[in-house]
Amino acid sequence: MSSAAAQDAAAWTAAEGFFREERLARLGVAHGVTTRALGNMKDAKLRAAAMEKAGLGGRPLFVPHQVHGTRVEPIESAALGEAPKADGWIFRRKDVAAAVYAADCLPIFIWERSGAALGVFHSGWRGTAAGMPETAAAAFRKHYGLGADRLCAAVGPHIGPCCYKVGADVAGRFAAASVSRRSGGLYLDLGAEAKTRLVRAGLAPEAVSVCESCTCCESATFYSFRRQKEDCRMMAFCAYGHGS
Numbered sequence: 001m002s003s004a005a006a007q008d009a010a011a012w013t014a015a016e017g018f019f020r021e022e023r024l025a026r027l028g029v030a031h032g033v034t035t036r037a038l039g040n041m042k043d044a045k046l047r048a049a050a051m052e053k054a055g056l057g058g059r060p061l062f063v064p065h066q067v068h069g070t071r072v073e074p075i076e077s078a079a080l081g082e083a084p085k086a087d088g089w090i091f092r093r094k095d096v097a098a099a100v101y102a103a104d105c106l107p108i109f110i111w112e113r114s115g116a117a118l119g120v121f122h123s124g125w126r127g128t129a130a131g132m133p134e135t136a137a138a139a140f141r142k143h144y145g146l147g148a149d150r151l152c153a154a155v156g157p158h159i160g161p162c163c164y165k166v167g168a169d170v171a172g173r174f175a176a177a178s179v180s181r182r183s184g185g186l187y188l189d190l191g192a193e194a195k196t197r198l199v200r201a202g203l204a205p206e207a208v209s210v211c212e213s214c215t216c217c218e219s220a221t222f223y224s225f226r227r228q229k230e231d232c233r234m235m236a237f238c239a240y241g242h243g244s
């Protein structure tokens with residue numbers, strides 16, 4: 001394992017039904033990617049229970065109407081319950097929580113390294129090919145004047161290159177380095193592609209962690225759209241902690 005890969009592996013830990021990233025935890029950011037243990041996050045009751053467990057009970061939760069696009073919405077200009085057609089949030093408000101749904105797609109957290117702004121994004125193959133990672137990074141400059149050199153990113157559990165078989169039409173939309181061929185099939189490494197794009201957008205390579213857990217292989221832990229074909233979703237969320 002390369003030292004970068006070792007660092008990635010160490011960056012994410014699972015506890016109490018959540019996957020969490022070490023640097024975000026150290027910053028005091030309440031965050032996580034939910035797992036099967038917490039149930040289907042499309043269910044409002046289970047979602048509220050998960051937020052309660054994360055210490056965010058009662059906090060207004062902003063969830064967009066995801067369209068596999070690249071639109072990023074600043075929460076400061078959104079109204080609670082409106083669910084704009086977008087695939088990510090950025091915010092500086094201390095009194096809200098932001099979330100996106102995912103099952104196989106990439107949940108991506110991006111934040112200013114000292115916590116001056118936070119963001120959470122959903123990026124499947126369509127969004128990633130259309131530039132969601134770069135658009136997400138650029139939104140921090142556009143809305144808050146924060147350059148990419150000040151940003152950190154963490155890509156959460158997603159379908160890995162072990163399982164993500166794609167057709168030539170999909171594979172052709174990605175960097176050759178993100179696609180591998182074996183037994184006549186093409187396999188996409190969406191996490192590697194996202195990292196490449198974030199670095200191209202100006203983030204330092206060492207500022208980007210990629211979780212190595214595969215949502216499709218690890219079916220006891222995660223919902224996988226590809227494996228189960230069921231309409232269950234996990235949720236990636238973040239919020240300023242009570243002390244931050």
Ligand SMILES: [Zn+2]
Binds near residue numbers: 161162163214215218
């Ligand atoms: Zn896998």
